[in-house]
Amino acid sequence: MRMSSNAAPVVAPVAVPAAVAPGLGPVAVVAGAFTLAQLLLVPPGMGLGWDETVYVSQVSPHAPAAFFSAPRTRGVPLLVAPVVVWTSSTAVLRVYLAVLSGVGLYLALRAWRGLFPARTLALAGALFASLWVTLFYGPQAMPNYWVAVGALGCVGCFLRARNDPGDRAALWGAGAATALMAWMRPTDTVWVTLPLFTLLVVVRRWRRPWLLGVMGAGLATGVVAWVVEAYAQFGGPARRLADGSRIQGGLGWNIAVDDQLRSLVGRTLCRPCTGDLPHPAVIAWWFVLPVLAALGLAVAVRAGRATPTVVPLVCAATAAVPYLFLIGYAAPRFLLPAYALLAIPVADALLDLVIGPGGARRPVVAAVVAFGLVGHLAVQYAVLDRTVSRTTAFHRDWDRVAAELRRLGVRPPCLLTGDYAIPIAYYAGCSSAHTSGNNANITRDGILRTADRMPVAALVAPGGGPPEYARAWPERRVAGFRLHVAPTGGRAQGAVGETPVAKPSLTLSKTGR
Known part of the structure; x- marks a missing residue:
């Protein structure tokens, strides 16, 4: 069973970096509280989402790699690899990412030391970390949070390195943060760093050749990998960009x-x-x-x-x-x-x-601000709670479908197609395939040939209909889905009157959507 909802709860200590810079204790506390809040409010047993199954499957030995489309990049698979290569437990992965995201927040805020007081950095971290979207995605195998902390750390290191060219930590920090963003989302990195590169190139008093070179190298690490994969899998960068644009509408x-x-x-x-x-x-x-x-x-x-x-x-x-x-x-x-x-x-x-000039406190204003922040936190928690509950219910339904498929004999090696085939295939340990749409990676005949040699099922979500080749396959219903499972010799029964052909091995691309 791959769903963490069936795994025993995993308890891990909140990670606070050992080496806390002088005066940054409050920042470390905020980062630790962020990790703890994730573990409490986004349960490790929530299960993996659609995009997460795509990323995790690329490096997991516990499930076939899902179709990996043009807009996706390899940063998240690299991030989760240290855990998923040895365990299929989603709970362990969630705890790992929650701890790592807390450390990432601390390092990103630490990059701003000397630019703002520690209390400002701590409050900034608390404001960002308390958003429902930050808490929800911090422990997920998704790229956006890591682009965010990379952006925060990059800009802070950039400003420090610009002010003090001898600050080697800031110099290399800017390069590392840029590389983190570039591996997660190269296009987002370009948008984030555009003002920084403009300042380094155009404005004379901002020119820092070493800073420009280090950040350029950081950007290149992700971009070069993206370009190499574009030539290997998508017909070149222009075609990959065009495919990415098409997929995004x-x-x-x-x-x-x-x-x-x-x-x-x-x-x-x-x-x-x-x-x-x-x-x-x-x-x-x-x-x-x-x-x-x-x-x-x-x-x-x-x-x-x-x-x-x-x-x-x-x-x-x-x-x-x-x-x-x-x-x-x-x-x-x-x-x-x-x-x-x-x-x-x-x-x-x-x-x-x-706090007014000279450090004088303004109690009335402070009360108003505190009231507003409490209301804001209440709203964020309410949205987060509903989102987690709804998401957990979806993932449990997927797990129920996977369990029913196993009961019906659809066990690895196997193939799923149809609605939600990508995430449910990960839960079931199967490959996934589609004949059309953004995830197209096989033909109709390819599916029918595969049904002659391994279990194949077509999934139909509520309101949908099965593909024409699967209409005669036996049907089961579970969690609102209709499961059309190919019988032995699925090609002959799914495509009456067709001439049998050879049975080539199924090849599923690891890159695509």
Whole structure:
């Protein structure tokens, strides 16, 4: 059984980095609390989602590799490999990622030491870590959180290395953070770092050849791997970009701001993104965020330290551009890098509201801010709780389908096709295949030939219909799905009147969707 819902709970200590820089104790506490909150609020037994099964299957010996399409990159498989190569337990993987994400948050905030006070960095970390989308995706095998902490760490190291060319830690930190982003999502990395490379190349007083070279090398590590795979699997970079654009519905001018608003209610993928906007209480923080960011800029200008605030604000804006104006659907995780970069100016603004000149506290303002933050946290928790419950229910249904397939004799080696074939195939230990759509990797005849030599099943979700070649296959129903399982000699029964052909071995591509 591959589902962690059936595994014993895994308990791990909250990881706090041993070497805490002077004055950064509060940041370490926030990072540790973030790890603990993930383990408590996003149970390790939640199971793997669709995209997660694709990434994990690339390196797991416990299930065949799923179709890996043009927009995907190899960063997440590398990230999870140390765990999934020796265990199929999703619970162990969740704990590993929760601890690792806490360490990542600490290191990203640590990159800003000397640029902002520790209390500002701690509050920024708390604001970012308490968003439902951050808590939900921190322990998941997905790239967006890692782009976010990479962006936060990269900008902080960039500013420190620019101020002090002799700061080797900042110099190499900027390169490492850029490489992390590039391996996770090369295109997102370009958007995040565009202002930084522009400053390094165009503005004379910002030129730092070593910094430019190290960041360029970091970007190249991910881009070169992406280009090599593009030539090996997709017919070249241009074709891969075109395929990626097609899979995402065609990239171009498209205002998706309202789509992002609709996704804030917990819609992990809003495609198509229709329906009414969520309750104002759910989306209010989204409108407050730019106001506080602008206030943070005003505070920085007044204090004579505008640069450490302007740069992350600009990088946040460029990181958000493709997901607000160039894509026809929404997922809240897409904006995690922008939220991470906005967190520091917002935290600076909130502290300035509460603590006036000379350190004098403003009790009335502090009470208002505290009331607003408590309300914000309540909303975030409510959305997170619903999202986790709904997601867990979906994954349990997939596990029930996989269990029924095994009862019907569909055991490895086996092949699934149809609705939700990719995640359910991972749960069942089968390969997955599709004859059309973004995950097409086999022909109709290929499926029928495969049915002659191994168990094959077609899955039909509620409201759908089976493919024509599977209509005569025996049907079972479970968890709302209809399972059409090919009998022995499935080709002859699924395609009456066809001339039998040779039975070549099935080849499933490891790259695709």
